[in-house]
Amino acid sequence: MKNSQYNLLQLQNKVCIITGVASRRSIGYATAELFAAHGAKTVIVDLVMNEQTANDLAESIAVQIGKKFEMIGLQCDVRSASDCEMVIQKAVTHFGTIDCLVNCAGIVKSEGMLSITEQDYDLIMDVNLKGTFNICKSVLKVFVEKQAGVIVNLASLAGQRGGGLVGGSHYAASKGGVISLTRSIAREFAPMNIRANVICPAMIETPMLDGLSEEQLENVITGIPLKRIGKTSELAGACLFLASELSGFVTGATIDVNGGIHIH
Template sequence: MKLLEDRVAVISGAAHPKGIGKATAKLFLEHGARVAILDLDETRIQESAADLGVASSHLIALACDVGSDEQCRAALDRVAAWSGGVVDVLVNNAAITQKATFRDITPADFERILRVNLTGVFNLSQAVIPLMIQRGGGSIVSISSLSAQNGGGIFGGAHYCAAKAGVQGITRAMAKEFGEHKIRANAIAPGLITTDFSRTGRSDASKDDAAQVWPLRRAGRPHEVAGGCLFLASELSSYITGTTLDINGGAHMN
């Protein structure tokens, strides 16, 4: 059963070879979606598309700085031209982080981290919502973090925590405002995942070792977060909106 047959999905932050964005694109394609992948780096996003090995009718790769409202709107214009004006799913995955103590974070650091992690979610969502309203509904999935719940640590500093907490807040706001248009908005808060993004100078095996204090005794894998994205993007979650799905191996329990 293909859960996203004939759907069009936009996924940001999809250039990392071992990242959540690329894993999500792969899974969505397997479930019948047409997918637009975005990333800041033109060369890397094209390499990601080539590696996915899908015909251009089902996959388009575009460079986009999500922190720029102008670039987000330009990217969505190109996606709309490619898809016939259709976008059903948005996955806000683009992110950056920085490990720094509260006292060492500069105003420039704070602005840089929030620009991508939070303003980027706002920019891309605002650009895509008119297309979803025109379509008669849609699903927005935004990647938050365990850091929003536990105050950071290995994932990043206070600025990263603030941005990822903001993602959960803006998700709830979108769910309330656009529910009448049959647009659902949900977030995912991953824990320690063996991605390029969560580089800590450790191997994947050592990340598993670090997770031994958590109930499932290992770090997560990108495809496991992608599975959460698929669930929230599909009709399997048709009555779920305004929530945050924890994918963290039990590291945090509400």
């Protein structure tokens, strides 16, 4: 049998759910585009997804990859366990199974510890940590039944080094939780042939960096060994590696995509 590592299409006919995809400038969108190029059938999910957005994104992907692909768009608030259940059910109904989940949905807020209100704290925690927990839990039921599946979660440099370049302590805490959650899933479900890994990005050019002034951005770039900010396509590349058989023996890992700003 041909070695699957030599496949040009690393996700041929794999059903992949990707959350946090509504903006064309997002990591989620770049991941959906790369996965579609590699033959995946994708379910794109976002709080602000609707038919028009899904159609626009599909059109944009089609232009970029220059071939036909299968995709559905679903609106979902990952804070809601029932919304997450609905996404998994609809994906299974439409495509028959699910092979992979990539969680890019997330929010950030930059503020000092003493300015963080209870509402701010709850919102950041609910979207970033509880949201990741909710959708992982829903998809794991499918993965356990088929004794296979892959999860890729997006955390942040902020969760590793104690506070972000962008984002307050609540954001850092939520992302630290995502790292820990992913490792726990990896350990508990590895015997069922289910892998889970987490990516810690820093300074990727998306709407999340829109709040930074030119000067703040220049200051941060000065401290990045690669001397630039990252592209969403570079983050998508890490997702492709973790979602595909290229990383078949990798689970519980934390992958840095940060231009070398945190080497440890």
